[in-house]
Amino acid sequence: MSRLSAAQRHVSRPLALALIVLMMGLALSWLVSQLLVRTEQRALEVRFRAEAQSVTGQLARSVAQDLGALRAVSRFMALSTSVSASEFGLFVEPYLGTFGGMAWVRLEPALGESRMRVRYAEPGGSRGGFVGTDLTADPTRGPVLRRALQRRGPATSATMPLRGDYIGEQGFAMAIPVFRPGNDQALGFVWGTYRLKLVQELLTRLGEEHGFVLALEDEGGKTIIASGKVDQTGLSTYFQPVLIGDRALTLRVNAANGFVKKGDWIDAASLWGPGILIPALLALLVYVLANRQRYAEALAASRARALTQSEQRLRRIFHAIDDALFLVDARWSVRKANQAGEALLADWRVEQGEAVGAFAGVAAQAGLDEAITALLAGGEPFHLDRVIDGRSYAVSGVPVARDSAEFDDVLIRISDQSEQRRTLLELQDTRAYLGNVLDAASRVSIIATDAKGTVELFNRGAEHLLGYRADEVIGSASILHFLVDDEVDARTAELSDELGHAVGRFEALTLVAERNGMDARMWTHLTRDGILRQVELTVTRILDAQGAHVGYLCIGVDTTERRAAEAALIRRDQLLSKLSERVPGLIYQFQRFPDGRAVFPYASDGIKAIYGISPEAAAADAKVVLERIVAEDMPALIESVEESSRNLSLWRCDYRVDLPQRGVRWLRGESSPERQDDGSTIWYGFISDITEQKKASDQIALLASVIEANSLGVLIVDACAADMPLIFVNSAFEHMTGYARHQVLGKNCRFLQGGDHLQPEIETLRHMIAERRTGRVRLRNYRQDGTPFWNSLSLTPLTDSQGRLTHYIGVSEDISDRVEAHHALAVSEEKFRTFFESSPVGMALIRHSDGHFVDANTAFCQLLGYGVGELRATTLAMITPPEYAAQDSELINELYRQQRYGPYEKEYLHRDGRRVPVLINGFLMPGKEGGQGLAWCIAEDISEQKRLQRELEHMSITDPLTQLYNRRYFNLVIEREVGRVNRSGVPLSLLMLDLDHFKRINDRFGHDIGDKVLQHFAELIRRRVRATDIFCRLGGEEFLLVCPETDFAAAEQLATQLLQSLRDEAFEVVGCVTASIGVTQYQPFERIDEALQRVDKLVYRAKDQGRDRVAVA
Structure with missing residues (x-):
């Protein structure tokens, strides 16, 4: 019991000391955590007040910016002498998103108190329901207006519901008095209803950004709007006044839970972990030391x-140990011997004992005297082979240190090697036999190595493969000496990544064989002559009789010639595949059997784009292809195939297919048939997508009709023929020259020269043709009847895609009546351009992973103004406007889905910053560069097409003589204006003007002067009407002026002013010119034809009444 109590005391004292240290550490941790929490609470309160002040400032600036709109409108009204309802509406329109409505309240003097009446209001114009309202006695708005007048500044009402488009919203009514400069009498008020929803959205946004709950309170502390519910965070509430007009509202700011969580704050609970762990570790240390x-x-x-x-x-x-062991001292006494040693002494009939020299008999029988004597004298350990009684023994000796002895002991080991030597001789015989067998395999390389890779066997097949003799490599060379270093390094890196640890070079060859027992793979061998050979090398482990791993056997078969033949076949297949991929169409074989079955034995990848199916599906059954053909085209297609099969003639057909993704497409097929021995027919051919060609043909037909209907003579010359004959002239050319079309086609244009061959312009024309350049010349030509006329000929050469000259296009204009006006002719020539210009096609190779240009042809570089080197340092995104980013992303998706995209229209950025419209096509290139896929981009410049389209649109609505709008534009725009009148009731007036005695001007002074009079008249009227008015020439000397938002009285006043302007204006050559004007106002829901007939009759009435006057109705 006493011993147990001592042990307990021994344990309790260290434990008590450890508990005291633990309690003191926990108390200190609690004090530190409380100090940190109080410090961070104060820092959080300071940051909350700083951010609250920032939020208050943002709200005040935003409200002041919104209310600045009322001040801007008040300045506009104060500085304007007269403001109409439409002008007021246009000015306040940008502010109607902030204000639910804005109005102009006029202060009208009256008996007693002045009246405050609404003149204009938006939305609603001058006829809204709010217009005309007297706000003097209004219980809500009247006090606000009077308070604003008294303060001579902005005044704000209490919160009130909004009307109109913002029913359901709350807002403030605000008014600002308007004073003209230098006048203390108020002119009126600018009135606005400020939307509280905008302030609500601003408070919500600021609260989410800063982690606050914001609220706006009125003077009585009532909450008007709030961004959310208040969280209990322990932080105080921040109040700040916000001035809106003459009302001082209060902004209340409370911190939300998100604000408290934001920031790197230390939680008191997080301190308890280290606060408990550190005292516990310290107590444990005290306990351990004790x-x-x-x-x-x-x-x-x-x-x-x-x-x-x-x-x-x-x-x-x-x-x-099985071997005999003896511990012999310096006196040749046996100090110790194991069981095997005692048995050996008995076999050798040697007496055992501790006497001096007891081991001498063993030493003498084994011939160890000298070796042991030398070892006892401090010599080196020995190893000897001895034969005793016909058995082989291995004898070894090593010194063994002995404490407190003058000499060391010697440990003798004697091992019976008879069975091992017999086995070794048998193995040598077996090895010689196997060597002869291995040398006979002269076409197979057999190399055996030890566990470290050193060559131990090198047969004649290996000598024949690698060019080395066996005696040169056995025992000195490693198997890795014959392998390509890069290939070994690559295999080493591959296995290292796979296993997650470093792998040695020799392990790269043997690791799989070590795990699986065998590894067969292709290795590149390097011969003595430096030739690379592809060898299929099989590596297996070599085990000894006990199953221990002693080396590796590497058997190699040379496959260089076989792989070269296979590679040649693969290259041929790849070449055919690449050629077919680059061809924009389908290369195919189509076979039809006598029983009606049909298949596609071969189809290039183009079948995916042409028919939307895979080559494998088409090879299985041709029905999947035929089902895509439009039903209306099937009879003609079947008939053409039948005829080609019967006559073995060339098959050619245009037909349509309906594809799920691309819709209806036009295809053109061409193939040659061959009859087979089994009665089937195989067609070898090509199918291409000609949809764009069809569209181009339609466009060409449209352009041809435009050319035919043109008033200018157009001719086309074949530049490839010897005499450059005419191959096309239009009707205007026939009318201008007097020659019929059949009389001139096939002839050179020189027949138009008559006998006048000495004109210098003819030589200029010859130089233009010789230099193949565009130009314009003025020639004196002769009609068929011999009368001369002046011809302005514009000549443009056309080239094919290879840049070879094919045609000339000439545009002829009879300028006989304007030769004297050479300057005017030079100006007018700028309005005419070549109808046809060849657009070069640009091609670029792009790495679609990052959009970098890899290569580009000259046409593409000229299209964008870059050199090839500059483009290679440029990406597709750098030359693409930002608005096309979404379209480009879709193009890349389409490229991955369908291996191609296009055609699409987009714009590129030229080097000088301008935009170039292009038509693009693209397809994925299967090759890779550095592991990155490439795509072809084909871009065609369509700038000229876009320009011609804009010019045609402009010409279609413009009168060419006066540059006024024509009747077509009037028909387009009058529907819009009439709809406006019918919807909103705004007035619309029509003025028809007809020049007086214009026929006399033409007859007396000529049509050129008449044209100038029309141009002068059009310019005069155009300068005197508003930009919103629509001035059109209906034909001849008849004009029509459409005046939106103009009532009858204003229209009549305008017509009178126009007449007076005509009387005051002197026209060149002809003097004073007058006009008769009819004025009418369109009535809502009236037919426009009725209004036009009415104003036309009014013009005739004015003429009947003596001309130079205005007739109204």
């Missing part, structure tokens, strides 16, 4: 037991 003596004693006892056990294990091992 018990270290006990642990040291236990450790010493443990080590003593380990030494005893180790000595016992060594003794057992000494006696368990």
Whole structure:
């Protein structure tokens, strides 16, 4: 019991000390956590007030900016002498998003108190329901207006519901008095209803950004709007006044939970982990130190037991060894011998004992005298082979240090090697036999290595493959010497990545064989002559009789010639595949059997774009292809195939297909048939998509009709023929020259020269043709009847895609009546351009992963103004406007889905910054560069087409003589204006003007002067009407002026002013010119034809009444 109590006391004292240290550490941790929490609470409060002040400033600036709109409108009204309802509406329109409505309230003097009446209001114009309202007695709005007048500044009402488009919203009514400069008498008020929804959205946004709950309170502390519910965060509430007009509202700011969580704040709970862990570790350390003596004693006892056990294990091992062991001292006495040693002494009939020289008999029988004597004298350990009684023994000796002895002992080991030597001789015989067998395999390389890769066997097949002799490599060279370093390094990196640790170079060859027993793969061998050979190398492990791994056997078969033949076949197939991929169409074989079956034995990848199916599906059954053909085209297609099969003639057909993704497309097929021995027919041919060609043909037909209907003579010359004959002239050319079309086609244009061959312009024309350039010349030509006329000829050469000259296009204009006006002719020539210009096609190779240009042809570079080197440092995104980013993303998706995209219209950025419209096509290129896929982009410049389209649109609505709008534009725009009148009731007036005695002007002064009079008249009227008025020439000397938002009185006043302007204006050559004007006002829901007939009759009435007057109705 006393011993147990001492042990308990021994344990309790360190434990009590550890508990005291733990309690003191926990108390200190609690104090530190409380100090940190209070410090961070104060820092959070400071940051909350700073951000609250910032939010208040943002709200005040935003409200002031919104209310600045009312001040801008008040300045506009104060500085304008007269403002109409439409002008007021246009000015306040940008502010109607902030204000639910704005109005102009006029202060009208009256008996007693002045009246405050609404003149204009938006939305609603001058006829809205709010217009005309007297706000003097209005219980809500009247006090606001009077307070604003008294303050001579803005005044604000209490919160009120909004009307009109903002029913359901709340807002403030605000008014600002308007004073003209230098006048203390108020002119009126600008009135606006400020939408509280905008303030609500602003408070919500600011609250989400800063983690606040914001609220706006009125003077009585009532909450008007709030961004959310208040969270309990422990932070104080921040109040700040916000001035809106003359009302001082209060902004209340509360911190939300998101604000408290935002930032790197230390949680008190997070301090308890280290606060508990550190005292606990310190207490544990104290407890361990207090018990270290006990642990040291236990450790010493443990080590003593380990030494005893180790000595016992060594003794057992000494006696368990099969070889004979003797421990001999310097006196040749046997100090110790194991069981095998005692048995050997008995076999050799040697007496055992501890006497001096007892081992001398053994040494003499084994011939060890000299070796042991030398070893006892401090010599080196020895190893000897001896034959005793017909058995082989291996004898070895090593010195063993002996404590407190003058000389060391000697440990002698004697091992019976008779069975091992017999086995070795048998193995040598077997090896010689196997060597002869291996040398006979002269076409197979057999190399055996040790476990480290050193060559131990090198047969004649290996000598024949690698060019080395066996004696040059055995024992000195490694198997890695014959492999290509880069290939070994690549295999090493591959296995390292796969296994997650470093792999040696020799392991790259043997690791799989080590795990699986065998590894067969292709390795590139390097011969003595430096030739690379592709060898299929099989590596297996070599095990000894006990199953231990001793080396590797590498059997290699040379496959260089076989792989070269296979590679040639693969290259041929790849070449055919690449050629077919580059061809924009389908290369195919189509076979039809006598029983009606049909298949596509071969189809290039183009079948995916042409028919939307795979080559494998078409090879299985041709029905999947035929089902895509439009039903209306099937009879003609079947008939053409039948005829080609019967006559073995060339098959050619245009037909349509309906594709799920691309819709209806036009295809053109051409193929040659061959009859087979089994009665089937195979067609070899090509199918291409001609949809764009069809569209182009339609466009060409349209252009041809435009050319035919043109008033200018157009001719086309074949530049490839010897005499450059005419191949086309239009009707205007026939009318201008007097020659019929059949009389001139096939002839050179020189027949128009008559006998006048000495004109210098003819030589200029010849130089233009010789230099193949565009130009314009003025020629004196002769009609068929011999009368001369002046011809302005514009000549443009056309080239094909290879740049070869094919045609000339000439545009002829009879300018006989304007030769004297050479300057006017030069100006007018700028309005005419070539009808046909060849557009070069640009091609570029792009790495679609990052959009970098890899290469580009000259046409593409000229299209964008870059050199090839500059383009290679440029990406597709750098030359594409930002608005096309979404379209480009869709194009890339389409490129991955369908291997191609287009055609699409888009714009590129030229080097000088301008935009170039292009028509693009593209397809995915299967090759790779550095692991990145490439895509072809084909871009065609369509700038000229876009320009011609804009010019045609402009010409279609413009009178060419006066540059006024024509009747077509009038028909387009009058529907819009009439609809406006019918919807809103705004007035619309029509003025028809007809020049007086214009026929006399033409007859007396000529049509040129008449044209100038019309141009002068059009310019005069155009300068005197508004930009919103629509001035059109209906034909001849008849004009029509459409005046939106103009009532009858204003229209009549305008007509009178126009007449007076005509009387005051002197026209060149002809003097004064007058006009008759009819004025009418369109009535809502009236037919426009009725209004036009009415105003036309009014013009005739004015003429009947003596001309130079206005007739109204």
